Amino acid sequence: MTFSKVLIANRGEIALRVIRACKELGLKTVAVYSQADTDAMHVHLADQALCIGPAAPADSYLNQHTILLAAMASGAEAIHPGYGFLSENAMFAEAVEQLGLHFIGPTADAIRTMGDKVAAKRAMLAAGVPCVPGPDSALPNDDAAIFDVAEAIGYPVIVKAAGGGGGRGMRVIHDKSGLLAAVATTREEARRAFGNPALYLEKFLVHPRHIEIQILCDQHGAGVWLGSRDCSMQRRHQKVLEEAPAPGIADMALRAVGERCVEACRQIGYRGVGTFEFLYEAEAFYFIEMNTRLQVEHPVTEEVSGVDIVKAQLLVALGEPLGITQDDIVSVGHAFECRINAEDPFTFVPSPGVLSSWSVPGGHGVRVDSHMRAGADIPPYYDSMIGKLIVRGRDRTEALARMRVALAGFEVEGVKTNLPLHRALFDDAGFIDGGTDIHYLERWLPQRAVT
Numbered sequence: 001m002t003f004s005k006v007l008i009a010n011r012g013e014i015a016l017r018v019i020r021a022c023k024e025l026g027l028k029t030v031a032v033y034s035q036a037d038t039d040a041m042h043v044h045l046a047d048q049a050l051c052i053g054p055a056a057p058a059d060s061y062l063n064q065h066t067i068l069l070a071a072m073a074s075g076a077e078a079i080h081p082g083y084g085f086l087s088e089n090a091m092f093a094e095a096v097e098q099l100g101l102h103f104i105g106p107t108a109d110a111i112r113t114m115g116d117k118v119a120a121k122r123a124m125l126a127a128g129v130p131c132v133p134g135p136d137s138a139l140p141n142d143d144a145a146i147f148d149v150a151e152a153i154g155y156p157v158i159v160k161a162a163g164g165g166g167g168r169g170m171r172v173i174h175d176k177s178g179l180l181a182a183v184a185t186t187r188e189e190a191r192r193a194f195g196n197p198a199l200y201l202e203k204f205l206v207h208p209r210h211i212e213i214q215i216l217c218d219q220h221g222a223g224v225w226l227g228s229r230d231c232s233m234q235r236r237h238q239k240v241l242e243e244a245p246a247p248g249i250a251d252m253a254l255r256a257v258g259e260r261c262v263e264a265c266r267q268i269g270y271r272g273v274g275t276f277e278f279l280y281e282a283e284a285f286y287f288i289e290m291n292t293r294l295q296v297e298h299p300v301t302e303e304v305s306g307v308d309i310v311k312a313q314l315l316v317a318l319g320e321p322l323g324i325t326q327d328d329i330v331s332v333g334h335a336f337e338c339r340i341n342a343e344d345p346f347t348f349v350p351s352p353g354v355l356s357s358w359s360v361p362g363g364h365g366v367r368v369d370s371h372m373r374a375g376a377d378i379p380p381y382y383d384s385m386i387g388k389l390i391v392r393g394r395d396r397t398e399a400l401a402r403m404r405v406a407l408a409g410f411e412v413e414g415v416k417t418n419l420p421l422h423r424a425l426f427d428d429a430g431f432i433d434g435g436t437d438i439h440y441l442e443r444w445l446p447q448r449a450v451t
């Protein structure tokens, strides 16, 4: 099946990223927007734009019915979901294909399997992908059996919701006294938040890094991995900045895990782009989940691999063969991405409002992916990310220096941003050394020096 007109079921910088890639390929674009986004950049950049409802995400960007109607009305033949919103919704992917349209992403079945963390773990073990120690089956309901599972793993353990996401639905348990209560609370939370009470237990890793592998597969059984990213700088499980490649990990070790990821894709018949997320501790990788979509941090991989991931995603969706093999993928230099959020840099409270000025840095190796411009209104209803600052250097040291200069030259007025946080981080000795664990940022925050 082929298509020539794509509806982008998203907003913000990712909608622009997708619209531009479509245009480069000669594909027509349809934007959808909420009443809060009537003057948003994606509305202006697309060939056509349709309002899909009120500001609240549930009434617009998450409203499957209206988005499908917009696709039919505009004659779009494919839907790109971006990230967030409906991008990992198997029912939506199914509904799109039932209408005879193309969902730019994996099959609904693949989304469903990977959306169930127990099923995902089972599929990964079958493909030889290293996983966190713990059973690849849901936790039984019987108290004695729960104790047995935890004892067999060894404390500390973490109880997680099979249907969990966004860093919710999990609890760490340090010894057996807290086990049953934690399981009961998490089960209730899982039932309410995800509509699925299934839980599983695994070893809690105390000082891991977050390392991920980007993959790209066509519809003909070919796949490649495009390198590694380190996304350990997190606050409340939200990534703050990312880099590629992951520093200080031997190429051989990355290659071994990358090859397993590609093998797993082959076994589950995966198509399109995806990311395997791992915790990394004591030189070992432990799979935690797969994201079956484009990710916010895809640009750092683009910068070091030279592959336009969004264009590649569209081309494989059009049925094109990959046209590259693993030997063609070479990682050159180093890249960082800072997520620029409209929020207080100390309290992290979102800071919506009107941007009175917006002046972005530029120059060699500097890229800004953003939907902002001076005078733009940042509505309070959506994610507070207003752009991404990405830099590339010939090595990590050059990229660090380039990011410092770029951050110093980034001027935003009218709303608060986390730019001061990024500036302080890029002057921090621990971060500069590289290889910090996922708790580093939260330990650092109380004693930081922000300028």
Ligand code: ADP
Residues within 6 Å of the ligand: 132, 158, 164, 165, 166, 167, 168, 202, 203, 204, 205, 206, 208, 210, 237, 277, 279, 288, 289, 438
């Ligand atoms: P979600 O889908 O909610 O993002 P993940 O399984 O990706 O859930 O886990 C989110 C975060 O929780 C991880 O990035 C890590 O910080 C922490 N985490 C998850 N599993 C473990 C584990 N076994 N040991 C230590 N930390 C973990």
